[in-house]
Amino acid sequence: MNAINNAAGFLARADTLSTPVWAASTRAAGRAALATYGLPTRRAEAFKYTDLAPVTQAAFGAEGQALALPALPAMRGHARLVFVDGVLRGDLSNLPPRPLSDAAGLLGSLAHATQPLAAMNAALFEDGLFLDVPAGEDAGLIELVSVVTGAMGPIAFHPRHVLRLGQGARLTLLDTSDGVAGLGYLHNPVFEISLGEGAEMAHVRIQREGRAAFHLSSVHTAIAARATYDNFTLNAGGRLARNEIHASLDGPHAMCHMNGAQLVGDGQHADTTTDLHHAAPDCGSRQTYKTVLAGRSRGVFQGKILVSRAAQRTDGYQMNQALLLSETSEMDSKPQLEIYADDVKCSHGATVGALDAAQLFYLRSRGIPQEQARSMLVEAFLTEAVDGVGDDACRTALSEAVAGWWVGERSTAPLAGRA
Amino acid sequence: MLRIEGLTAEIDGKPILQGVDLEVPAGELHAIMGPNGSGKSTLSYVLSGREGYEITGGSVTFNGVDLLAMEPEERAASGVFLAFQYPVELPGVGNANFLRTALNAVRRHRGEPEVDAMQFLKLARVRMKELSMPEDMLKRGVNVGFSGGEKKRNEVLQMALLRPKLAILDETDSGLDIDALKIVADGVNAMRAPDFSALIITHYQRLLDYIVPDRVHVLMAGRIVKSGGPELAHELEAQGYAQVAA
Numbered sequence: 135m136n137a138i139n140n141a142a143g144f145l146a147r148a149d150t151l152s153t154p155v156w157a158a159s160t161r162a163a164g165r166a167a168l169a170t171y172g173l174p175t176r177r178a179e180a181f182k183y184t185d186l187a188p189v190t191q192a193a194f195g196a197e198g199q200a201l202a203l204p205a206l207p208a209m210r211g212h213a214r215l216v217f218v219d220g221v222l223r224g225d226l227s228n229l230p231p232r233p234l235s236d237a238a239g240l241l242g243s244l245a246h247a248t249q250p251l252a253a254m255n256a257a258l259f260e261d262g263l264f265l266d267v268p269a270g271e272d273a274g275l276i277e278l279v280s281v282v283t284g285a286m287g288p289i290a291f292h293p294r295h296v297l298r299l300g301q302g303a304r305l306t307l308l309d310t311s312d313g314v315a316g317l318g319y320l321h322n323p324v325f326e327i328s329l330g331e332g333a334e335m336a337h338v339r340i341q342r343e344g345r346a347a348f349h350l351s352s353v354h355t356a357i358a359a360r361a362t363y364d365n366f367t368l369n370a371g372g373r374l375a376r377n378e379i380h381a382s383l384d385g386p387h388a389m390c391h392m393n394g395a396q397l398v399g400d401g402q403h404a405d406t407t408t409d410l411h412h413a414a415p416d417c418g419s420r421q422t423y424k425t426v427l428a429g430r431s432r433g434v435f436q437g438k439i440l441v442s443r444a445a446q447r448t449d450g451y452q453m454n455q456a457l458l459l460s461e462t463s464e465m466d467s468k469p470q471l472e473i474y475a476d477d478v479k480c481s482h483g484a485t486v487g488a489l490d491a492a493q494l495f496y497l498r499s500r501g502i503p504q505e506q507a508r509s510m511l512v513e514a515f516l517t518e519a520v521d522g523v524g525d526d527a528c529r530t531a532l533s534e535a536v537a538g539w540w541v542g543e544r545s546t547a548p549l550a551g552r553a
Numbered sequence: 554m555l556r557i558e559g560l561t562a563e564i565d566g567k568p569i570l571q572g573v574d575l576e577v578p579a580g581e582l583h584a585i586m587g588p589n590g591s592g593k594s595t596l597s598y599v600l601s602g603r604e605g606y607e608i609t610g611g612s613v614t615f616n617g618v619d620l621l622a623m624e625p626e627e628r629a630a631s632g633v634f635l636a637f638q639y640p641v642e643l644p645g646v647g648n649a650n651f652l653r654t655a656l657n658a659v660r661r662h663r664g665e666p667e668v669d670a671m672q673f674l675k676l677a678r679v680r681m682k683e684l685s686m687p688e689d690m691l692k693r694g695v696n697v698g699f700s701g702g703e704k705k706r707n708e709v710l711q712m713a714l715l716r717p718k719l720a721i722l723d724e725t726d727s728g729l730d731i732d733a734l735k736i737v738a739d740g741v742n743a744m745r746a747p748d749f750s751a752l753i754i755t756h757y758q759r760l761l762d763y764i765v766p767d768r769v770h771v772l773m774a775g776r777i778v779k780s781g782g783p784e785l786a787h788e789l790e791a792q793g794y795a796q797v798a799a
Contacts, residue, residue, distance in 0.1 A: 498602075511647055
């Protein structure tokens with residue numbers, strides 16, 4: 135049995151790329167890891183529930199043949215950067231982008247080639263974003279938009295985004311990935327985010343790729359003292375989607391929120407994997423993930439919290455809730471706590487179940503028809519997740535993305551009808 | 554209005570209702586009293602259509618129609634209302650949205666036009682004032698973080714908005730202080746009309762000081778063992794169920 139998934143196609147592609155000097159060491163490390171280890175199989179603990187074989191078996195074309203530009207998502211603020219087929223399009227953006235070469239010192243500093251998704255990205259990235267918010271500055275809301283054109287064949291793109299917030303700086307990043315139905319492309323973005331002391335970043339991600347696509351993303355964040363990183367991810371699209379967040383609380387009184395919702399319809403596999411390191415004392419972390427599954431589908435949540443010996447008075451919380459709307463859906467939930475400090479408050483919990491019969495009866499006893507009652511409860515489950523997002527524009531974008539999901543799913547997937 | 558004949562029902566193979574006979578004519582309020590475990594709540598759930606109860610015999614007709622053949626939402630739409638002993642919390646469902654959705658579902662069934670958000674708010678405000686409910690209870694999740702008294706008032710508010718023909722009040726007095734009890738009783742009394750009937754299920758006589766029933770029935774071991782006028786409630790209070798039923 136092969137211990138690795140063959141990454142030959144990706145390596146061949148990597149060999150055609152020209153690499154500037156500032157990116158050479160990152161590229162080399164990624165390529166070496168990919169050549170040695172390939173992509174992990176399910177024998178690797180971190181990929182036990184998510185099989186990447188379909189990604190390695192897919193044939194991706196070299197270049198997108200740009201077809202007509204798809205509709206871009208509605209503007210939520212004033213500043214946006216638009217990537218089409220993984221390439222930054224200045225003509226569609228209204229922020230002067232800084233070249234990734236300016237991020238040379240930061241590149242590869244947080245996303246290491248030991249992480250398979252980061253390694254693949256390092257071997258293959260061609261474009262990306264560098265956002266540098268100077269100390270004390272409030273950058274407001276910036277949108278990072280990714281769309282695909284439905285190129286001649288499925289392509290793979292691996293953007294690398296580097297963000298740095300100086301001391302006390304603030305940023306809200308609304309990061310949306312939209313796709314084309316029926317196209318088996320791969321989107322493999324990697325974020326490297328460093329937050330200076332007291333900086334605050336809200337990172338709202340809406341993953342809405344086409345239902346035949348692969349989305350493998352990873353966020354790597356270093357959070358300095360008194361800084362806050364607040365991530366909310368809606369994982370809704372793709373045939374196979376994995377969203378990894380690696381965060382490290384590096385200074386006292388730093389805070390990390392990781393929340394999200396997964397909408398997993400017929401034929402979809404959605405994986406959220408968090409990997410949080412409490413490395414300093416007096417830090418807090420909050421995680422709440424909600425997954426709704428319909429039809430023949432599978433959802434995964436893996437949440438690791440590592441509390442180092444130095445991280446006294448850590449206050450950590452993790453909750454994972456899943457709602458199964460069909461008998462052919464499956465949820466795998468794996469919390470993993472590793473605690474080396476002795477003065478720690480760390481709790482976690484998981485619930486997996488169908489719609490609550492008592493709630494359903496209460497609604498029906500008021501005259502509300504069964505299907506409508508079901509929809510109300512599914513929407514309520516998701517509303518609870520989305521309502522925690524502080525930024526109004528982002529919350530609206532999320533609510534719109536979530537609204538009507540179940541009604542649409544129910545009408546397209548016959549298996550999804552029974553709770 | 555409501556006719557129950559020889560009704561038997563069981564849960565998980567255990568018989569609970571063992572031949573209930575009861576008739577509630579239009580315009581009358583009837584009380585059902587009984588000790589714990591006599592089948593009071595089961596009767597209310599069977600009438601409103603909750604799953605998990607097996608009807609093994611007998612019949613229930615509501616204005617001549619077979620009630621047991623209807624889905625819970627059809628019963629509600631045709632005028633049956635259950636005020637829950639333990640109202641269910643619905644996190645993430647706004648109370649206003651819930652009330653309006655229910656009201657419109659029932660109005661659609663009656664062939665009445667639906668109400669929009671503004672019209673609903675006007676209607677709800679009037680009723681809420683009568684029930685001394687703060688307006689912010691519309692904005693909260695259904696019953697989420699409500700006190701016991703607030704939950705019961707929210708039940709009466711739903712009844713007042715949906716205007717049922719038959720209300721089943723399941724231990725609506727439990728957990729209420731005397732002021733809340735009066736408010737809730739006023740809400741029920743305001744519904745009195747020639748085409749409104751109620752089945753008031755209670756453990757104690759206290760509620761019946763405020764909602765005076767036309768008839769009182771004693772339910773024991775799944776059967777109506779005695780019926781009488783309002784004075785029967787006082788007898789029960791004074792002498793206990795065993796004595797009165799003997």
